[in-house]
Amino acid sequence: MPELPEIETIKTGLASHIIDKIIINYEKKCKVLRQILSNNFDILLNARILSIMRRAKYLLINLDNSFTIVIHLGMSGSFTIQPANYSSQKHDHVIFYLDNQQQLVFNDPRRFGMIYLLPQEKLLDQQIFKALGPEPLTEQFNAGYLASKLAKRHKIIKNVIMDNNIVVGVGNIYASESLFRAKIHPLRPAYSLSHMEIIDLVLAIKNVLISSIAAGGTTLKDFINANSKPGYFQQELLIYNRAGKPCFICSNIIRKIILAGRGSYYCGYCQVI
Known part of the structure; x- marks a missing residue:
């Protein structure tokens, strides 16, 4: 999508x-x-x-x-x-x-x-x-804002950051990539994140999206841009769609689980639950 x-x-x-x-x-x-x-x-x-x-x-x-x-x-x-x-x-x-x-x-x-x-x-x-939440690349999406949305929320963090009522545009690929770069396990309850982890996650989301925009988006199957060309961010993916392959950081095997019907990827060593 x-x-x-x-x-x-x-x-x-x-x-x-x-x-x-x-x-x-x-x-x-x-x-x-x-x-x-x-x-x-x-x-x-x-x-x-x-x-x-x-x-x-x-x-x-x-x-x-x-x-x-x-x-x-x-x-x-x-x-x-x-x-x-x-x-x-x-x-x-x-x-x-x-x-x-x-x-x-x-x-x-x-x-x-x-x-x-x-x-x-x-x-x-x-x-x-x-009902849409703030744009992730604006100042409105910051650690203070996200902390207020995560407090007392028991849903897992990956599903929360993919909720367009919380923040728009963090789809499945970018949620997996952001959580990996912030070293946060996708199954962590949202309320359990520390303030520093929230800061890291906000920064990771912004950096992943900025990098993907610079690369023209991600083409895994059929995405083409306005000029009918593919995106190239898939060449920069660190975790998504790499199940069974070694983690680029620690060389442990990347795992795949299904969350809300979507494939989710994580490293059990870098992202400890």
Whole structure:
């Protein structure tokens, strides 16, 4: 599933292609993705793109008609810029045609993604955004804040930092990597972390996400950026997807467990429970 670094990479890649461009047409090749697609796509016609932003795992394309296109890529979606001679592919569900002859293509084999057309007025008060926690790369996400969220919380720490109500964008890969770098076992109860461990964890989360963004995200299966290129952070992974291999730090064998239906990786020596 594309997470924060992947969405940030797509946002950056699209910006130079779409800002100040006009949507001259669109094509909806299906009626339903995660939900039924809006019937009011005509409001996009002749709208100029003013900016592109990211909130959590959502892309927000702001238009000059007071509407925003909100895109979620689901499990395996992509949102790419394509040339005028692009031939539509299987699972291309929505295509936006721009006045520079380029096409914005939303492709989603599993149809778990979604495109919303929302008014900009009080956009972030919409239901899909209201419960989201702070962005991890902002000053709002700090040790004091995280400590207040972990106090008296008995859930295991890995599940807590993957909770978008606590902090957005720390997906499965980045949670495993951050906990390893902070030397915290994923099964530790959240309340049991010391203040220094919380400081280390916040720093690890920020550093892992920054490094992944710099590498263009992580491609394990099907993630591609706005220019249809893979990410390269998988080459820097220290723990994720390395079960049965020696730890880079201590040479002990990395283990895999299933938490909340997701594969989780840890070193039993470096991350003592």
